Each structure stands twice: as C-alpha cells, then as structure tokens.
Amino acid sequence: MEPPEMMRESPLSRILRGLALLVVALFFLFPIFWVLLMSFQTNEQILRIPPSLFFEPTLGNYVALVSGKLETAAGTLEIPFMRNLGNSVLLSAVSVALSLVLGVPAAYAFARFRFRLGENIAFTLLSFRFAPPLLVLLPLSLYFQDLGLNDTYTGLIWVYQLISLPLILWIVRGYFEDISPDIEHxxxxxxxxxxxTFTRIALPLARPGIAAAALLAFIFCWNNFIFALILASADKQPVTVGALAFVTASGIQYGQIAAAVILSVTPTLLLALYAQRYLVEGLSLGAVKG
Incomplete structure (x- = not known):
C-alpha cells in the first residue's frame, strides 16, 4: 500500500485540473452568457460588426415581454409572452404531477411483481416515446374534436402524458429494482x-430517483413544441410556441428573443438547483451494495 504522502495530489496537478474544469465550464456556459448579454441590448447593438462586450444596457426587452407590447418598425405588436410562460408552468407541472400519480405505483408494480405480458406492456408504454409526434397528431386532433378536448388545457395535459408517463415509469422502475425487497418483506x-409498506418504505428509499425522473419529465414537457402548436390556440400555447411571435414582418427581434430565452430557462434552472441534492443521491443509489 502506498504511503499517504505518495497518494496526495501535487499542487501542479490541482492547478491543471482546475484550469481544465474552467475551460470546460467556459465552453458550455459561454452561449448562455452571450444570450444574457444580448437580452440587455437593442437589435442595432446585437447586429453590429464586430460584436462587442461593452455596450449601454437596456431593460427595454424585458419591459416589452412583461407588458406584452413589442415596438417594431411596423408599429406596436401585442405579444402575450407572460401568458405563454404561465401556460408552460401550468401544463408542465400538472402533467408531471399526474404522471407521478399514475407512473410511480405502476413502476413499483412492474419492479416487484411478475405477471403475464408484464414486460410487453411496459415496453409498449415505452414505445410511445419512440414514436414521432407527427405520427399521432392527425388521429389525436380528430379524436379531440369529437371529444371536445381540442384547444383545452385538459387535452394538452392528456397529450403530455405521452412524454412524461413512459419516462417516469421506466426510470422509477429501475430505482425500485435497485432497492432490496428484503427490507419490505x-x-x-x-x-x-x-x-x-409502499408509502413508508419503498417511496422514501426511491425518492431521489423519483425526483430525478420528475425533473427530466418536466424539462421534456417544458420543451415540447409540436403538440401545443397543432392542438392549442394562442391563448393556451406554451412559451416554446409563443416565441414564434418575435419573428415579425419587420424583422427578427433578437433582443426580445434573448430575453425570452432567459425568462423561459429560469424556472427549469431553479427547479434543477432545488432538486440537485436528490439528483446526486439518485445517481449514487445502489452504488454501494451491502
């Protein structure tokens, strides 16, 4: 066994590792930093050549988003961005909550019980994630018109189950399988x-995995575009579809788009920071076997 002084990391190694991590962080965070700078600039400042890091900042882009009035060369344009942002929060949160209510007990059943066609049923549910959205949009739109669900929050939340439910089912199932059934017995x-037993033993032990699955499902629902574009009108569309309003006849409003990106990323970023400790526990779950 090597003596402790031989196992210590040298100062040069720590410096090189720190520099490598700094380079990687700058590489991945620079686009976000640049978009943040763009959100405080006018279109003229953004499009100037060469670009510059020094400029006179303005809050006009954020004011336009909050007020819903976008000033263009063609006049004032009404943009319900804050309503779209609220729609994204409502649709994603309710969809993930419903998927957790349905998916977590189902994941436990698939992990603990063996029954006929169980794997086939689980794979069928997972196959919903494989199918391209355009494959189901036409029959869904026809069914929704017959059922009166077209252009409703209920219809969109139902459709979002195709995104979140299979994801939660399969991820949480893996965490339940990593938990020893002897504890429950x-x-x-x-x-x-x-x-x-399910509520007092299984759920607390799988809580990190459930949190990780819920976060991933929330991000996928938040980023969805095609379902809301086809199945909802402007007053019920999420922020991903509402961002199309910034492409106007007088040009593309880059400053407002950058501000919209910052505002739309903030909820998922805050949620990820809040769930960070659960994600770390979830990644380490089952790493140590007794």
Missing amino acids: AYRIDGHSWWR
Missing part, C-alpha cells in the same frame, strides 16, 4: 399492509 412481517 421485514416490514410486512410486522403486520403492515402493502400500501403502508
């Missing part, structure tokens, strides 16, 4: 019911 021997 010991709890059941004490006379507790299956439901109490």
